[in-house]
Amino acid sequence: MTSFAPAILTLADGSIFRGYSIGADGIGVGEVVFNTSMTGYQEILTDPSYCRQIITLTYPHIGNVGTNPQDEESPKVHASGLIIRDLPLLASNFRMTQPLPDYLRAQGVVAIAGIDTRRLTRLLREKGAQNGCIMAGTVDEAEALRRAQACPSMAGQDLAKVVTCAEPYAWREGEWALGRGFGEPGEAAFHVVAYDFGVKRNILRMLTSRGCKVTVVPAQTPAAEVLAMQPDGIFLSNGPGDPEPCDYAIDAIREILAANVPTYGICLGHQLLGLASGARTVKMKFGHHGGNHPVQDLDSKRVMITSQNHGFAVDAETLPGNLRATHVSLFDGSLQGIARTDCPAFSFQGHPEASPGPHDVGYLFDRFVAMMKERNNA
Numbered sequence: 001m002t003s004f005a006p007a008i009l010t011l012a013d014g015s016i017f018r019g020y021s022i023g024a025d026g027i028g029v030g031e032v033v034f035n036t037s038m039t040g041y042q043e044i045l046t047d048p049s050y051c052r053q054i055i056t057l058t059y060p061h062i063g064n065v066g067t068n069p070q071d072e073e074s075p076k077v078h079a080s081g082l083i084i085r086d087l088p089l090l091a092s093n094f095r096m097t098q099p100l101p102d103y104l105r106a107q108g109v110v111a112i113a114g115i116d117t118r119r120l121t122r123l124l125r126e127k128g129a130q131n132g133c134i135m136a137g138t139v140d141e142a143e144a145l146r147r148a149q150a151c152p153s154m155a156g157q158d159l160a161k162v163v164t165c166a167e168p169y170a171w172r173e174g175e176w177a178l179g180r181g182f183g184e185p186g187e188a189a190f191h192v193v194a195y196d197f198g199v200k201r202n203i204l205r206m207l208t209s210r211g212c213k214v215t216v217v218p219a220q221t222p223a224a225e226v227l228a229m230q231p232d233g234i235f236l237s238n239g240p241g242d243p244e245p246c247d248y249a250i251d252a253i254r255e256i257l258a259a260n261v262p263t264y265g266i267c268l269g270h271q272l273l274g275l276a277s278g279a280r281t282v283k284m285k286f287g288h289h290g291g292n293h294p295v296q297d298l299d300s301k302r303v304m305i306t307s308q309n310h311g312f313a314v315d316a317e318t319l320p321g322n323l324r325a326t327h328v329s330l331f332d333g334s335l336q337g338i339a340r341t342d343c344p345a346f347s348f349q350g351h352p353e354a355s356p357g358p359h360d361v362g363y364l365f366d367r368f369v370a371m372m373k374e375r376n377n378a
């Protein structure tokens with residue numbers, strides 16, 4: 001019988017939760033957010049947008065299917081820690097290569113189980129996102145509290161440049177699909193340059209599966225360098241932190257919009273498109289993190305169930321004349337999608353690529369491809 005070391009979770013408001021460690025020994029600090037997805041813990045942990053955040057999952061049993069190399073959305077776990085109710089005694093799946101605790105330990109990530117995640121989630125909903133600290137192995141409550149209180153606010157942090165790739169690279173996975181329905185087999189119909197602010201792999205897969213050849217570039221690549229690659233379209237990725245301090249990206253996007261190249265943004269990329277167009281962003285009380293968020297397409301009136309992961313939002317009250325609202329959250333009325341009226345650019349706050357979550361918004365990738373096609377034919 002495995003025995004688990006003690007672990008505690010402290011919050012900046014003074015709350016202490018006691019449980020047991022199911023990850024590495026040590027300390028993790030960050031903004032504690034709750035995610036309501038019922039599946040996809042490995043995609044969530046490896047989503048770079050969770051950098052410097054500690055995730056609590058509201059689904060009570062986490063770890064049932066272990067972990068595998070296919071479900072990683074980036075090369076490593078980006079979350080600062082994981083909080084769960086219960087780790088099942090047995091993990092089993094035909095794809096499993098490692099149980100969740102071994103995977104977390106191998107990556108040096110702290111995690112705590114045995115926590116009343118309902119109480120924790122209600123606290124975060126009532127008080128708003130809180131900074132917290134997980135201490136696992138040797139536990140010192142006073143020190144863990146001090147660390148939670150010393151953790152800097154997410155507001156004002158530029159983390160895109162922390163998680164981005166070091167060098168440009170070509171996304172090769174799924175190249176067999178290039179050309180399907182477009183040019184000759186094996187020949188890409190469009191060249192997309194994707195800004196990596198913390199990109200999830202499934203976004204790149206969704207582009208490739210629609211006939212795009214994708215070049216990924218670091219967050220701080222100047223617009224002139226990207227435009228010199230003569231892309232058919234430019235993609236602005238998801239990513240961690242506050243969009244407002246990413247001035248290098250905002251400046252580059254302004255130049256790209258002026259060049260009239262079709263542009264599509266997701267999550268942080270959406271917020272940056274908003275800022276580059278003159279709108280403002282705000283920090284939300286506890287954000288949206290989950291796989292069951294209803295969003296309405298304001299043009300078709302269709303309601304979709306969407307995957308979400310954001311703590312900031314473009315403020316609908318600040319949209320300039322050349323930016324129109326295209327989608328709205330039916331949970332809280334917050335803005336979920338925008339489109340420029342004067343150039344081919346649009347973006348979505350949630351995650352059309354899912355991973356994990358429903359695929360209802362996948363049509364936005366088709367819209368991007370149609371935009372590139374139209375421009376090439378013009």
Ligand SMILES: NC(=O)CC[C@H](N)C(=O)O
Nearest residue numbers: 238239267268310311312
């Ligand atoms: N998934 C994302 O791209 C998140 C965007 C941003 N970091 C936010 O919290 O709102």
